[in-house]
Amino acid sequence: MSDLAIGKQASEFRKGLQAGISIGVGYFPIALTFGLLAKGSGLSLYETLLMSLLVFAGAAQYISLSLLSFGTGIFEIILTTFIVNIRHFLMSASLNEKVEEDRLLYKIFYSFGITDETFSVAATKEGTVTTGFMFGVILVSYSSWVVNSGLGHLIGASLPQTLQDSMGVALYAMFIGLLVPSMRKNIKVVMLAILAAAFNSIFTLEKLMAPGWAIVSATLLSAIIVESVVMLAKKRGHFNEE
Amino acid sequence: MKNEILWMILGMSIVTYIPRMLPFVLFKGKELPSFLQGILKNVPFATLGALIFPGILLIQKDIWYGLIGAVAAFIAAFLGANVIVTVLGSIAVLALYSSIL
Incomplete structure (x- = not known):
């Protein structure tokens, strides 16, 4: 064993x-x-x-x-x-x-x-x-x-x-290579990636915050928003069933 | 070795290691609320989006450089190439692009 x-x-x-x-x-x-x-x-x-x-x-x-x-x-x-x-x-x-x-x-x-x-x-x-x-x-x-x-x-x-x-x-291409297979399978992944990319671009390019905080905030915001949307949609679905 | 540099390196290593290590200790064996678990499961894909943009557009002054690299990697990955082929393919496309310029 x-x-x-x-x-x-x-x-x-x-x-x-x-x-x-x-x-x-x-x-x-x-x-x-x-x-x-x-x-x-x-x-x-x-x-x-x-x-x-x-x-x-x-x-x-x-x-x-x-x-x-x-x-x-x-x-x-x-x-x-x-x-x-x-x-x-x-x-x-x-x-x-x-x-x-x-x-x-x-x-x-x-x-x-x-x-x-x-x-x-x-x-x-x-x-x-x-x-x-x-x-x-x-x-x-x-x-x-x-x-x-x-x-x-x-x-x-x-x-x-x-x-x-x-x-x-190279590393950016690697990130894309890791992300795309999951994007193909799951619309939620597409939403998460696009939302976080948009937030991070705004935070970084508008110099709203230092790069370290920009990535953390963009990631958390997108993860929370998408999770809330999914949860609400599930609840709706549940109510419709009843 | 200069003492000051040594202290700087030690300090940097401690403040880098602690955030990496702490979650494994803090959340060990804990069942987090399902909403929080959902958020943590979303983190990798959101992180990847944020790691790619806007960084890839800024690797050169010429914004097309990063854009072409991104599109090449995206197409390779979408067609089912594995990660290493995606990486080498996108390097090759950009080497070609910069030799044409």
């Missing part, structure tokens, strides 16, 4: 590794550029690697570099990081409903690796998300992020401009 369970976890881990490949590819140009910019901002190779190892959050790491170059104090940089990354709270709360019941210690461990990308891959997976799957997705993503940050610092140059430009679309 336990052999069977171990075998299952191993194949789930492999599935996770496979599902993480697009993230690994997508992180490549971004991490490379991060390493390059970190070098330009005066961070040593070790500091660059340490940041990618311990923080593992692309947008916040980029912002910290530009704040450093403005001479911003570290307290303000840490506060900004917190605000930019608070969206992960919502993602973890959502994922918590979908992952298999397992030891809390494992969840506390793999929650370190929840990024926009690993969350998107796990949350759009069919059925329950196993612990093995989470570890697989995160291992590929994390390795790509850390190794390529170091590589960017070491070689001190980025990819040829055209390649750099076209690879910049």
Whole structure:
């Protein structure tokens, strides 16, 4: 029995590794550029690697570099990081409903690796998300992020401009690739995505709020509105039946 | 290694990790109200919408760049391509577009 369970976890881990490949590819140009910019901002190779190892959050790491170059104090940089990354709270709360019941210690461990990308891959997976799957997705993503940050610092140059430009679309294309199959099956998914895209565009482009809050507000607003509409429609249907 | 940078990295890692970890501890074994569960189930698809727009339109000054990339990815995914093919396809289309320019 336990052999069977171990075998299952191993194949789930492999599935996770496979599902993480697009993230690994997508992180490549971004991490490379991060390493390059970190070098330009005066961070040593070790500091660059340490940041990618311990923080593992692309947008916040980029912002910290530009704040450093403005001479911003570290307290303000840490506060900004917190605000930019608070969206992960919502993602973890959502994922918590979908992952298999397992030891809390494992969840506390793999929650370190929840990024926009690993969350998107796990949350759009069919059925329950196993612990093995989470570890697989995160291992590929994390390795790509850390190794390529170091590589960017070491070689001190980025990819040829055209390649750099076209690879910049990779993570967005991945998000589209994860979203579309669910959109085809479910009108609710279409409503959620379009509504959140519209809210986030308004909040960001009109500079109504910082990007971190914009994503959180757009996501929550759309999730609540759509859920309320669905609930009301269900109630109506129920009343009609009676 | 400069001490200040080290403290900054440590601080950043703590404030990033806590929001990622906390929900698993706070909501462990709790059955949330069904309306709240519904909202949390909606979060992934809303998040994806917000992660794609307006970000993809802003990857280059030329707004067409992101738009073409988005359409290419959308068509590939709609035709049933898996995620990695969608990603590589949209990179290829944009490499072609920028070499024409």
